[in-house]
Amino acid sequence: MSSxxxxxxxxxxxxxxxxxxxxxxxxxxxxxxxxxxxALFHSDDVENLAGPFMRARIGRTxxxxxxxxTLAATLSLLLAWLTVRTSILASRLLALLLVxxxxxxxxxxxxxxxxxxxxxxxxxxxxxSDSPLLRWLFTNADTGVFHVPRLTGFAGxxxxxxxxxxxxxxLPVRAALIGTDxxxxxxxxxxxxxxxxxxxxxxxxxxxxxxxxxxxxxALHVVADFGVVSLMRYDTLSASLYARYNAFxxxxxxxxxxxxxxxxxxxxxxxWLMIRRLRVDRLGIGVAREARLxxxxxxxxxxxxxxxxxxIIGAAAPAAISCYWMSLLTDxxxxxxxxxxxxxxxxxxxxxxxxxxxxxxxPVAVLSERYPGRLSAxxxxxxxxxxxxPALAFGLSLITFFTAQWIPESxxxxxxQSLPLLVLxxxxxxxxEAVGPVRSSLKLTSPRLEEAARSLGSTQAGAxxxxxxxxIRHGLIVAMALVFLSCMKELPLTMLLAPLGSQSLARNAWxxxxxxxxxxxAPYAMAILICSATFVGLLLMEKRKRT
Amino acid sequence: MTCHSSxxxxxxLLKVRGLYKRYHAQGPWIVNDVDFDLVxxxxxxxxxxxxxxxxxxxxxxxxxxxxxxxxIDLQGQPLVDVSESRRFHLPPEKRGVGIVFQDxxxxxxxTVLGNVTYGIRQGSAKEKRDQAMKQLEMLxxxxxxDRRPQTxxxxxxxxxxxxxxxxxxxxxxxxxxxxxxLDVTLRESARRDxxxxxxxxxxxxxxxxxxxxxxxxxxxxxxxMNQGRIVQIGRPESLYHEPVDCFVAxxxxxxxxxxxxxxxxxxxxxxxxxxLSRSVQGQVIxxxxxxxxxxxxxxxxxDQGIIEHREFRxxxxxLMVRYGLHTIPVLADSKTSYHCGQAVSLRIEGQxxxxxxxxxxxxx
Numbered sequence: 001m002s003s004x005x006x007x008x009x010x011x012x013x014x015x016x017x018x019x020x021x022x023x024x025x026x027x028x029x030x031x032x033x034x035x036x037x038x039a040l041f042h043s044d045d046v047e048n049l050a051g052p053f054m055r056a057r058i059g060r061t062x063x064x065x066x067x068x069x070t071l072a073a074t075l076s077l078l079l080a081w082l083t084v085r086t087s088i089l090a091s092r093l094l095a096l097l098l099v100x101x102x103x104x105x106x107x108x109x110x111x112x113x114x115x116x117x118x119x120x121x122x123x124x125x126x127x128x129s130d131s132p133l134l135r136w137l138f139t140n141a142d143t144g145v146f147h148v149p150r151l152t153g154f155a156g157x158x159x160x161x162x163x164x165x166x167x168x169x170x171l172p173v174r175a176a177l178i179g180t181d182x183x184x185x186x187x188x189x190x191x192x193x194x195x196x197x198x199x200x201x202x203x204x205x206x207x208x209x210x211x212x213x214x215x216x217x218x219a220l221h222v223v224a225d226f227g228v229v230s231l232m233r234y235d236t237l238s239a240s241l242y243a244r245y246n247a248f249x250x251x252x253x254x255x256x257x258x259x260x261x262x263x264x265x266x267x268x269x270x271x272w273l274m275i276r277r278l279r280v281d282r283l284g285i286g287v288a289r290e291a292r293l294x295x296x297x298x299x300x301x302x303x304x305x306x307x308x309x310x311x312i313i314g315a316a317a318p319a320a321i322s323c324y325w326m327s328l329l330t331d332x333x334x335x336x337x338x339x340x341x342x343x344x345x346x347x348x349x350x351x352x353x354x355x356x357x358x359x360x361x362x363p364v365a366v367l368s369e370r371y372p373g374r375l376s377a378x379x380x381x382x383x384x385x386x387x388x389x390p391a392l393a394f395g396l397s398l399i400t401f402f403t404a405q406w407i408p409e410s411x412x413x414x415x416x417q418s419l420p421l422l423v424l425x426x427x428x429x430x431x432x433e434a435v436g437p438v439r440s441s442l443k444l445t446s447p448r449l450e451e452a453a454r455s456l457g458s459t460q461a462g463a464x465x466x467x468x469x470x471x472i473r474h475g476l477i478v479a480m481a482l483v484f485l486s487c488m489k490e491l492p493l494t495m496l497l498a499p500l501g502s503q504s505l506a507r508n509a510w511x512x513x514x515x516x517x518x519x520x521x522a523p524y525a526m527a528i529l530i531c532s533a534t535f536v537g538l539l540l541m542e543k544r545k546r547t
Numbered sequence: 548m549t550c551h552s553s554x555x556x557x558x559x560l561l562k563v564r565g566l567y568k569r570y571h572a573q574g575p576w577i578v579n580d581v582d583f584d585l586v587x588x589x590x591x592x593x594x595x596x597x598x599x600x601x602x603x604x605x606x607x608x609x610x611x612x613x614x615x616x617x618x619i620d621l622q623g624q625p626l627v628d629v630s631e632s633r634r635f636h637l638p639p640e641k642r643g644v645g646i647v648f649q650d651x652x653x654x655x656x657x658t659v660l661g662n663v664t665y666g667i668r669q670g671s672a673k674e675k676r677d678q679a680m681k682q683l684e685m686l687x688x689x690x691x692x693d694r695r696p697q698t699x700x701x702x703x704x705x706x707x708x709x710x711x712x713x714x715x716x717x718x719x720x721x722x723x724x725x726x727x728x729l730d731v732t733l734r735e736s737a738r739r740d741x742x743x744x745x746x747x748x749x750x751x752x753x754x755x756x757x758x759x760x761x762x763x764x765x766x767x768x769x770x771x772m773n774q775g776r777i778v779q780i781g782r783p784e785s786l787y788h789e790p791v792d793c794f795v796a797x798x799x800x801x802x803x804x805x806x807x808x809x810x811x812x813x814x815x816x817x818x819x820x821x822x823l824s825r826s827v828q829g830q831v832i833x834x835x836x837x838x839x840x841x842x843x844x845x846x847x848x849x850d851q852g853i854i855e856h857r858e859f860r861x862x863x864x865x866l867m868v869r870y871g872l873h874t875i876p877v878l879a880d881s882k883t884s885y886h887c888g889q890a891v892s893l894r895i896e897g898q899x900x901x902x903x904x905x906x907x908x909x910x911x
Contacts, residue, residue, distance in 0.1 A: 456665055467656075471656050473656075
């Protein structure tokens with residue numbers, strides 16, 4: 001028996017799964033790669049990367065990213081500690097309220113915040129323009145002119161983005177804190193260390209991975225954010241990219257797209273480098289012991305107030321303010337026609353995107369669950385890439401790719417400024433969202449079932465269609481619903497890629513807010529809030545079921 | 548060097564030759580040069596300790612794993628043919644090999660009837676249904692046809708899995724530890740039912756198990772596997788009474804080993820003279836089944852043992868009898884009463900085994 005015969009090949013995945021995987025990789029990597037090349041070699045009439053124009057935008061993007069992430073991380077740590085380790089009243093309810101901001105897209109929060117101030121804003125309408133309080137607060141001492149300012153710029157963006165992103169750190173940190181073994185802390189206290197020292201040296205390292213993972217997500221969100229910064233008129237790379245693209249300045253737009261991709265790449269890499277060196281596996285056996293709760297005493301009231309404040313800014317106020325503006329609507333007939341059009345536009349793009357994304361998630365999930373190996377691990381990471389690449393940069397890369405000289409006329413016509421391109425962008429941006437539930441339901445399905453089907457005469461594809469898919473249909477429906485709702489509230493890709501003249505909920509909400517038409521924006525904001533709240537509800541239900 | 552049974556390969560249904568499999572390029576052979584035949588209508592038990600390669604062998608036959616070398620033929624049709632020049636694996640669905648899994652793998656989204664109908668390829672929808680119902684009736688499961696698998700007990704699930712496999716009309720059925728998920732009380736009747744069903748349908752089957760009683764009670768023949776190899780294959784009686792080595796002997800039943808002085812085909816031991824399974828000379832270790840050692844009342848001039856320990860077990864009792872330096876386990880009937888310290892004498896009945904090789908043998 002020669003050794004050449006006796007080398008064991010890995011189980012090779014069937015060609016159709018590999019093809020689907022290859023399409024995923026190609027659709028992710030090709031456009032983004034092309035954008036990078038294009039941006040580097042496009043030399044005529046572009047701003048210098050190190051020049052003041054770019055420096056200012058990079059600076060603002062970095063400043064906002066660092067500040068939002070730091071603020072959200074600090075608040076999350078404090079709030080997680082308060083709701084897990086102290087005797088705060090109704091800790092479960094408070095924890096739920098702290099997650100509520102997830103259901104309000106940041107541009108809706110920005111809309112609500114913007115509509116509070118201004119000479120025709122919420123404050124003036126509620127209190128009256130001759131209110132002594134407003135007069136006293138907002139009359140210029142030198143000129144005597146009365147003007148209520150709007151919360152805009154850096155401060156406005158910081159507030160809206162922090163409120164929305166806080167749960168992304170709060171949730172994992174809270175979970176990590178619940179999972180830590182209290183006996184480690186007790187050991188530290190017995191070794192003569194103070195409560196604070198123990199918190200920093202013992203508890204800290206255990207929740208650091210969760211803190212870093214959450215912070216990475218938040219930083220990626222802020223780098224990619226378009227809705228808030230454009231409405232708040234804080235000119236970051238994203239906001240500028242969109243303005244330049246609208247002014248047909250593709251050279252500078254793609255340069256900024258490249259910078260966004262690089263920034264996201266650096267963030268992912270930094271988190272990976274930091275997390276690689278951490279080891280926090282539990283050494284002990286058995287179930288981790290729960291920690292004793294710290295009595296809050298007189299701190300009870302301020303602690304609860306802080307939790308409620310986050311809930312109010314992130315969720316309650318935007319919802320209430322949207323309701324208020326909607327109640328001012330008088331001319332429903334003209335609105336309802338437009339609302340219907342926008343709803344139709346959103347659904348027309350979101351529904352096919354949800355179906356295609358889920359269909360593409362199936363081979364990716366099957367590859368990673370049933371055919372583990374280097375190849376499937378690579379394919380499996382691609383959806384993460386689609387999620388990490390800032391939406392505007394991704395959208396722009398698709399545009400530059402499909403309008404390139406060497407793309408055949410027929411493909412160009414099919415994709416340029418058309419629904420298929422928007423759907424394609426949604427699919428690859430949200431693929432990670434669909435892979436999650438499909439994978440986890442596949443994990444619960446025994447491969448024996450597929451083998452049983454094979455031995456009863458089904459082909460590999462037949463077993464997949466008749467046995468696997470019906471069994472994981474619940475996961476497929478959840479994946480479809482998640483992607484559908486994500487597409488419904490998605491803003492930057494919609495702004496960049498929606499066909500000319502089409503309307504969508506997110507776009508109309510943004511347009512009206514941009515023009516300070518808060519009453520007109522309200523129905524769209526409300527529609528998005530409903531979609532978003534359903535999304536979060538679904539997500540939480542799924543999470544509970546899985547654990 | 549493997550001891551094969553007398554079956555010739557001419558009338559074999561399934562022929563396995565030189566089968567090799569490992570999971571990592573430099574790893575150990577999980578299946579190491581396995582050869583055996585299965586004749587029509589026969590039930591072969593594949594038995595061995597966990598990790599011996601029996602389940603992998605089964606999965607190679609079913610087509611869920613790919614062999615590194617070797618051939619498998621079914622009714623003259625090659626299922627697997629891997630050599631230096633060829634790499635042929637028939638897809639599982641084209642093999643006509645049915646399998647009943649340890650966890651039964653019933654499709655949770657289909658009813659019992661839907662599960663059984665799944666593998667039936669020929670005929671109209673009604674014909675398929677009738678055929679599936681017939682199969683369910685044969686296993687007394689017709690009344691549960693519309694139930695979901697989740698609502699069935701373990702024993703019922705096992706019958707549905709068997710019905711589903713047989714309804715697909717396979718040329719050979721593989722059973723992967725089908726009784727291990729059943730209650731002990733249910734196991735014996737399930738064994739009888741499965742054997743009866745297979746025999747009545749005339750389907751040949753391979754049963755994988757780690758339970759020796761199961762292997763010997765169901766199998767027309769038994770193949771004992773260890774470390775990827777088939778150590779011995781044959782009728783259960785001959786394996787039990789004429790094991791080729793210590794491993795097979797101790798795996799299939801209790802074993803008592805004693806020193807003896809052999810002269811040709813007889814030997815003298817501390818328990819008196821004994822016949823040997825083959826001729827040897829000099830100091831040897833002989834092996835006996837516990838039931839070969841018979842208790843008798845001590846007579847004059849005979850060596851005597853002292854009962855050191857006693858375990859009452861219902862249908863019999865286990866006595867540990869001290870003979871000089873040796874403690875010998877003896878099975879005695881449960882009616883006679885014995886007590887510790889009592890003097891007894893022992894004698895040997897039947898032939899003692901002398902192994903030509905003794906690997907992994909742990910003397911008692």
